[in-house]
Amino acid sequence: MSEFNTIALIGKYGDPGVLDTLMQLHDYFKSHNRQVVLDLSTAENLRIRDIESLDRDQIGERCDLAIVVGGDGTLLNAARSLADYGVPLLGINLGRLGFLVDISSTHIEETLDEILKGNYLEDERCLITATLEREGEHVYRCDAFNDIAVHKSNTARMIELETYINGKQLYTLRADGVVISTPTGSTAYAMSAGGPILYPGIDAVLIVPICPHTMSSRPIVVPGNCEIEVRIGATNHGEIQVTCDGQLNVAMTNGDRLHVKRKEKKIRLLHPSNYDYFDILREKLHWVGRLS
Template sequence: MTSCFRHVALIGKYQASGARAQAGSLDAVMCEIGAFLESQGCEVVVEQSTGDEPETSRYRALTVEQIGEQCDLGLVVGGDGTMLGIGRQLARHGLPLIGINRGRLGFVTDIPLDNYQATLIPMLAGEYEEDHRSLMHAQVVREDKVVFDAFAMNDVVVNRGATSGMVELRVSVGRHFVANQRADGLIIASPTGSTAYALSAGGPLLHPAIPGWVLVPIAPHTLSNRPILLPDADEITIELVAGRDASANFDMQSLASLVHGDRIVVRRSDYRVRFLHPKGWSYFDTLRKKLHWNEGGS
């Protein structure tokens, strides 16, 4: 088969010594995958930080911006965290992404490293399922000035300080006041993020096709304060009313501290992330594998 993707960016992450020990050094893995892509007729480039590694230095290194402008496909080698980071940056370019997982199966990096060639050959020829994921655009507003601006794929989280008590948060959806909530924090999660922190805090799973967000309190003071599913067309505003050392987190991008009166404003981004999966891929297959559903069944 001939690849329908001519210019492919190979993107990886050089952390986690345990992963290196398990699957060999990442530069060697990346070099092997690069050679495979070339055998399929692809011109291979690497993300600039990846290109600093000795094995991959023979490939042309591009910035993330250049990858978005010049490439047809991004092949991400790592875990879901690596994919979330690059997905946020490339979403505005509409570049499709394929994830090869070096460890345990990921929710969005779903191709095992030990079987990547057989899986990629038909995908490169155009046989794949396409999966679009919404992005959240979040801002921290302080005295009518934006002091932090970020995109998130998973969630926006407001947390109490490590040594402090509960925070009090004023929550509004669109133009409507919802409630003042006292809790350890609050999570606004996308369907992608519904399987992350929000799930561990008691939130529901959201299918990726649902145009919504879930609002999940963290250890609420009032037990009737339950998770709620909201349309992603509405803007959500969280104002810090009381509490010390509170922080805001956007897919691990953190604003170290909030002050009383700060507003975290979350709206749907104009951009979406494009994931490509093997033909026949199903979100429910991934849930069964990751959440160990039906184990021990017939």
């Protein structure tokens, strides 16, 4: 018997195309004598009123498994809100890229059959937490599963910032910004900015300058237990923002400091039993050619 008895369904917000898959999942689990609930925002957005709905905290407290239907962005959102509860996440890919949501919509039921039998792989992924300090006070906090970016917002001018590792200065940057990434996020914004790909199980954090003026300002990988600090210079013009996972934003002002460190809680990701990270890389990044 599976350990998953109460299952939450979370759909991509604002996308009516997830409805059929959500109802397929609901009917599947009901036929297997499982309790099924809907994420409250999903139910409200799709106007589903005949299935019990719970907010994210209630899902965290009551559910044994959360299934995310959509793309990586939907899973990032669910991961941040459920990380403190230890609820495992399973992703069904209705999006475009799908590094994190790795179950095809055409193989849902056969994959779930195996998962309910206990035939699945589980891995733990780290998150990072950003705390914004202004004039000695902490004014904002957010978690990120992929990355935290400090970047210019509304001008085409570079910004000036300093980065520190455990209180020791790393470098002063004149750049479009800097990305601080988990290993999971190393295939996202950090990779686009020229950073390396990190295997998800590595205990590390990646720092990647965005379009630095000095080409010697290179990406660097530091141990996962380091605290990273980004200080904004006093002479910047225009708005600077902190963005977490490309979804949460807050403005920074001259003199602000951003403290980033690994979150204590981890995300539990479930995969089909035939999952292989390097297969995902080859498929998504089109590394499929072979020597003849």
